[in-house]
Amino acid sequence: MGIYTDEQERFFSLRTKNTEYQMQADEYGVLKHLWYGRPVKTNMSYLLEYTDVGFSGNPYDAEDNRRYSLDTMPLEYACGGTGDFRIPAISVLHTDGSNSLDLRYKCHQVKKGKYAIPGLPAVYANEDKAQTLEITLCDCASGVEVILRYGILEELDIITRNVAICNNGNAEVILKKAASLCLDLPYGDWEWVHFHGRHTMERMVQRNPLNYGIQESASTRGTSSHQQNPSFILCSTDCTEKRGECIGACFVYSGSFQTQIECDQLSQVRAVMGIHPSLFEWHLSAGETFETPEVILTYSSNGFSKMSHNFHKVIREHICRGKYQLAQRPVLINNWEATYFDFDTDKILDIAKEAAKLGVDMLVLDDGWFGKRDSDCSGLGDWFVNEEKLSGGLENLVEQIKKLGMKFGIWFEPEMVSEDSMLYRSHPEWAIQIPGRKPTRGRYQLVLDLSRSDVQEYLYNCISNILKSADISYIKWDMNRSICDWYSNNLSAENQGELPHRYMLGLYALLERLTTDYPNVLFEGCSGGGGRFDAGMLYYCPQIWCSDDTDAYERTKIQYGTSFIYPISAVGSHISVTPNHQTGRITPIESRAVTAMAGSFGYELDLGMLSSEEKQAVTEQIKRFKQFEALIHGGTYYRLSNPMNENTALWEYVSESMDEVLVHGMIFRTVPNMKRQRIRLSGLCPDCKYQVTGKDEVYTGMALMQGGILLPESCGDYYPIEIHLKKQEG
Numbered sequence: 088m089g090i091y092t093d094e095q096e097r098f099f100s101l102r103t104k105n106t107e108y109q110m111q112a113d114e115y116g117v118l119k120h121l122w123y124g125r126p127v128k129t130n131m132s133y134l135l136e137y138t139d140v141g142f143s144g145n146p147y148d149a150e151d152n153r154r155y156s157l158d159t160m161p162l163e164y165a166c167g168g169t170g171d172f173r174i175p176a177i178s179v180l181h182t183d184g185s186n187s188l189d190l191r192y193k194c195h196q197v198k199k200g201k202y203a204i205p206g207l208p209a210v211y212a213n214e215d216k217a218q219t220l221e222i223t224l225c226d227c228a229s230g231v232e233v234i235l236r237y238g239i240l241e242e243l244d245i246i247t248r249n250v251a252i253c254n255n256g257n258a259e260v261i262l263k264k265a266a267s268l269c270l271d272l273p274y275g276d277w278e279w280v281h282f283h284g285r286h287t288m289e290r291m292v293q294r295n296p297l298n299y300g301i302q303e304s305a306s307t308r309g310t311s312s313h314q315q316n317p318s319f320i321l322c323s324t325d326c327t328e329k330r331g332e333c334i335g336a337c338f339v340y341s342g343s344f345q346t347q348i349e350c351d352q353l354s355q356v357r358a359v360m361g362i363h364p365s366l367f368e369w370h371l372s373a374g375e376t377f378e379t380p381e382v383i384l385t386y387s388s389n390g391f392s393k394m395s396h397n398f399h400k401v402i403r404e405h406i407c408r409g410k411y412q413l414a415q416r417p418v419l420i421n422n423w424e425a426t427y428f429d430f431d432t433d434k435i436l437d438i439a440k441e442a443a444k445l446g447v448d449m450l451v452l453d454d455g456w457f458g459k460r461d462s463d464c465s466g467l468g469d470w471f472v473n474e475e476k477l478s479g480g481l482e483n484l485v486e487q488i489k490k491l492g493m494k495f496g497i498w499f500e501p502e503m504v505s506e507d508s509m510l511y512r513s514h515p516e517w518a519i520q521i522p523g524r525k526p527t528r529g530r531y532q533l534v535l536d537l538s539r540s541d542v543q544e545y546l547y548n549c550i551s552n553i554l555k556s557a558d559i560s561y562i563k564w565d566m567n568r569s570i571c572d573w574y575s576n577n578l579s580a581e582n583q584g585e586l587p588h589r590y591m592l593g594l595y596a597l598l599e600r601l602t603t604d605y606p607n608v609l610f611e612g613c614s615g616g617g618g619r620f621d622a623g624m625l626y627y628c629p630q631i632w633c634s635d636d637t638d639a640y641e642r643t644k645i646q647y648g649t650s651f652i653y654p655i656s657a658v659g660s661h662i663s664v665t666p667n668h669q670t671g672r673i674t675p676i677e678s679r680a681v682t683a684m685a686g687s688f689g690y691e692l693d694l695g696m697l698s699s700e701e702k703q704a705v706t707e708q709i710k711r712f713k714q715f716e717a718l719i720h721g722g723t724y725y726r727l728s729n730p731m732n733e734n735t736a737l738w739e740y741v742s743e744s745m746d747e748v749l750v751h752g753m754i755f756r757t758v759p760n761m762k763r764q765r766i767r768l769s770g771l772c773p774d775c776k777y778q779v780t781g782k783d784e785v786y787t788g789m790a791l792m793q794g795g796i797l798l799p800e801s802c803g804d805y806y807p808i809e810i811h812l813k814k815q816e817g
Contacts, residue, residue, distance in 0.1 A: 089241040090197050090218050097192060098130055099220065101237055103244045106386040108237075110163050110222070115148055115155075116191030118163040118224060118235075120271045123334065125388050135160065135273065140353070144170040146189075159353060161271030164224065164235055164250070166190055167264070174301060174349050174359045176269035177252070180261040181229060190224035190233055197221075201238045202249065206592050208339050208626030209381045210247050210405045212240055230256025244386065245401045250379045254371045262369040266361030268336060268382040272321070273355045275332070279348055280320035282648050286313045287636035287669055289617035290648035292731060296324075297350045305345040307363055309534075309570025309587060310614055311621040317344045318621075318652045320394070321358065328726060329390045329769070336360055337398060337652050339406070340380035341623035342591040343367075366573070368584025383622065391651065392725055392769065399654035399724060406622050407629040407657070409602060411609045415716055416630065416656075416687045417448035417494055418709050419561070424637070424663055425693035428455040428462060432478050436487055441694040443491040445702055446709040450488055451496035451561060456481070458508060463567075464531045467503045468510030470549035472556075485557040496561025496609070497553065501546045502594065503532045503567065510545075517542050519586075521574040529568025537593030538586055539577045547600055554605055564598075564628060566614040591623075598627040611659055611687075620649065630659050630687045637663035637691055638670040639682040640805055643736035643753060646685050647726065650738070656720035660686030662708075664693070676701055677807040680708045681751040684719060685738065688712045715811075718742055718749055725769040728752070735798075737808060741770040745788075746814040748777060754798065754806040765795035772814065780811040 091100040097112035109121035109131055122131040143158035146169075157171040167175035168187035179188050201217035203209055220237040232255050238247035248268050254260050279297055281304040282290040295302070304319065306312035317338035323331045336358065338344050343363040350356055360382055369377055383401060387393035403412070420442040426434060439450045454460070456477060458469030472481045485495045504511050504518055511518065511533070518533040520526035526533055535542050553559070575586045602610060612619060612628035616635035624631055634645045642660065649658060662679040666672060683689070694705065712719075722740035727750070730736035737752035748768065771777065771788030778785045779796075786796065791812075798808060 089239040090220050092195065092197065096130070099195070099222065101220065101239050101246055102126060103239060103241045103246070105388070106244050106246075108246055112192035115146060117146075117157065117160070118190075118192050118222065120161040120163045123270070123272070123386055124332065146170065159355075161273045161355065162269070163222075163271075164190065164233060164269050165271075165357070165359070173351055173357050174347050175264065176266040176359050176361070177233065177250075177262070178264040178364070179231065180263055182258045186263075188226050188231060189228070190226055193223045193225040193232065195220065195222045201240070201247070202236050204249055204378050204381060206595060207378065207380050208406070208595060208623045209249065210238060210240070210245070210339070210383060210401060211408075212238075212405055216240060216242070229258075229260065230254065231260055240401060240405065243401050243405075244397050246384045248382045248384060251376055252371065252379075253376045254373055257373055259373065260371045262367070262371055262377060264361070264364035264367065265369070265377060265379050266359045267338065267379040268358065268360040268384070270334070270336075270358045270384075271355065272357075275356070276324050277321045277356050278324055278326070280322060280651075281346070282316040282318060282651070284313050284648075286615050286618065287634060288641065289313050289620065289634050289645055290316050291644065292648045292651070294322075297348065297356060299350050299352075301347050301349045303345065303347045305343075305363055307343050307366055309343055309366075309590070310566065310619045311338075311341050311344060311623075312569070313615065313618040316620065316652070317346070317360075319346050319348070319358070319360070320391070320651070321348070321356065322391070327390050328392045331390050332386070332388055333391055333394050334384070334386050335394045335398060335652065337383040337402075337622050338380065339383060339622040339626070340591070341594070341619050341621050343587055362588060366584075366587040369588070370582060370585070380623070395651055395726075396723055398652050402622055402625060403654040403656055406625050408626065409629065410606055411629045413721070415713075416609070416720075417560070418446070418712060419449040419451050419496065419689040420447045420694065421451045421453055421563075421661065421689065421691045423453035424668055424691045428460065430455065431476050432484055435484060437695060438693060439488045439491055439493060442690070443493050445694060445705045447493065447690065449494040449496055449561060451498065451563060452484075453498040453563070454500070454565075456497065465505045465507035467500055467505040467532055468508045468535070470499070470501075470553060480556075481553070482557045485559065489558060494560040495558065496563065497559055498563045498565060499550060500565040500567060501550060501597070502535055502537060504535050505532050516576045519570065519574060520572050524572070526572050532568060534568065534570050536575050536577065536586075536590070537597065538575055538589035539593070543593055543597045546597060550601060551604070554608065559608065561609045561611065563611045563613055563632070566619060595623070595627070602627050613659070617645070617649070620653065622653075625653070625657055630657050632659035633686060636669045637661055638667040638672050639674045639679040639753070640672060640755065641670065642682050643730045646682070647730050647736065650724060650726060654720075655685055655724055655740075656687065658686030659689075660684075661689040661691040663691045664696070674805040675803070675807060676704050678753050678805045680704075681807050681809055682753065684712050684715065684751060688716075715740075715749055718747055722747075722749075723770050727766050727769070730755075734758075735764070735766070737766050739768055739770070745770065745772045745775070748812040750796075750808060750810040752808040754801040754808065756804055757801045757806060763800065764798045766798060767795040768792055776815040777812040778815055780813060785815065
């Protein structure tokens with residue numbers, strides 16, 4: 088397996104199929120980071136030679152060795168207050184007011200299988216697929232111990248990181264910062280890629296050279312956010328889709344986070360990722376342990392594509408769980424953009440009848456079915472059916488939809504409460520708000536305090552009662568505001584800094600209970616679209632609504648950025664009406680189709696308003712998606728163009744056996760008097776022959792990858808591309 092240790096040298100090597108990660112505890116017990124890259128099978132400590140760097144101090148036990156400084160060496164888990172003036176991974180406050188932590192190697196342990204984290208989502212794997220290394224570091228003065236955990240999935244080139252902080256002393260310690268990842272890179276010319284955005288324009292790709300000093304991407308919104316995604320890439324300056332080095336990190340957490348990357352005085356790079364320290368303070372009593380969320384780490388020497396493939400596989404097969412982890416997903420119709428709040432039973436049934444004729448598998452009833460909910464200013468928290476809208480109740484509606492041969496899904500926003508609701512009038516103390524201050528509203532709603540067990544119990548019972556009342560196959564779990572005004576009536580004044588993380592633990596506990604008790608229900612995550620698109624939510628919801636922007640042109644950019652980290656099967660993507668409700672843009676229905684097929688396919692419009700030609704197109708689209716779904720969701724995904732700066736958005740799916748290929752995408756603008764465009768494919772068997780479906784054209788895999796294939800002659804803007812090829816036998 089992938090963990091190699093040298094007890095005498097206190098040397099550790101984590102080896103996967105194509106990577107190696109090295110650490111060593113030196114003569115003073117300081118755990119140094121030595122290497123992360125291609126396998127070298129040699130102790131790389133010989134590269135770490137330092138001079139006496141002015142104003143970089145020296146540990147007391149190094150005596151007169153001024154070359155030895157924590158401020159210059161690559162460290163595996165950096166502490167504050169001990170002479171390393173770069174970004175710390177951990178900061179504490181002791182009862183005497185001091186903040187120093189001097190962590191030295193104590194022991195290590197190798198275990199079969201992959202570690203789990205109590206109360207938190209994490210990568211899982213069978214014992215024969217993974218190993219765990221635990222290295223314990225100790226601060227002798229306080230008794231604080233830090234256990235660095237490394238999970239190794241050798242075949243997937245994946246290393247996971249988690250930290251357990253144990254107070255084995257006699258006095259309380261306050262954690263001010265507890266990062267999950269600290270990665271020091273003493274050599275290399277690195278650039279930084281992160282994914283920024285806003286509501287309806289999430290995960291835009293930003294690639295920058297590293298500046299001296301600290302650069303940061305973060306969220307203090309109580310969620311992973313639309314504005315920054317909890318992931319990053321460090322890449323060599325020559326890195327492309329197919330060539331160059333890159334290191335990717337993905338945080339398995341759905342709350343506020345911080346990624347800081349520092350280029351120090353010696354041009355060394357340190358990356359630190361974890362819970363955002365400005366919204367975190369944890370009182371750790373004697374004998375208690377705090378567990379950080381997990382980071383998934385991968386390295387590629389073959390560009391961004393290989394890095395993405397590693398992330399896609401580990402998230403789809405070792406983060407996502409349950410019945411729908413790998414199973415075929417239902418093609419659904421959501422009523423939101425067709426009706427908004429203005430609907431009744433007859434209107435929903437009309438949509439369902441039309442959808443059933445066209446081959447749709449499921450109808451999803453969105454916001455407005457419960458309590459007093461005719462706008463977004465009331466009703467949240469009152470999770471009982473509004474029978475003025477749904478005459479005969481939910482069971483009657485569901486049974487009629489089932490008679491049409493369709494399944495039924497429903498929308499919830501469990502984490503929120505409206506002030507105009509029965510729940511808020513009964514329990515105002517359940518809302519997160521500061522006593523004596525007017526709360527900040529978002530979408531005219533407040534946030535329930537999920538750190539409270541009584542709130543979790545109330546929500547579990549409400550959702551459970553609805554699920555028991557009718558045959559419901561799907562839940563869209565929405566969350567439509569950022570969180571501020573942090574205060575809980577359930578916590579003491581000195582413990583209020585624990586609320587943001589306790590909120591996440593409460594959310595995860597509720598989702599764990601519901602997904603366990605209702606294993607046949609498909610849960611889809613949502614937060615104003617893609618405001619909480621992260622690996623933490625994917626542990627409970629195998630798909631997440633990618634963005635509230637359903638414009639096909641904009642979606643190519645959103646889904647392009649998303650694909651760097653997250654698998655296509657996780658992307659909620661629908662065809663909506665044109666002109667689009669968000670942008671007013673008009674795009675062909677086939678362009679909307681190929682874009683929406685890059686995910687869990689569905690529709691978000693009134694199908695009854697379509698022309699007969701468009702209805703026929705919908706029927707054909709559903710048939711094609713079901714034909715290609717296994718290839719789209721389970722195949723290897725390649726980005727063939729960059730829609731951020733090119734005139735095309737093109738992507739490719741290749742089956743594991745390399746015998747089937749599908750190219751989808753869009754030409755944004757048709758250019759007159761120009762030669763035919765070509766696109767080079769990826770991931771094919773070079774010596775095999777591939778035939779274009781429906782045509783006589785046959786090409787070798789090498790020709791398709793080196794010379795490429797000609798795109799169809801386009802006509803008009805936003806022209807759809809679909810090219811399907813199969814390997815010839817013999």
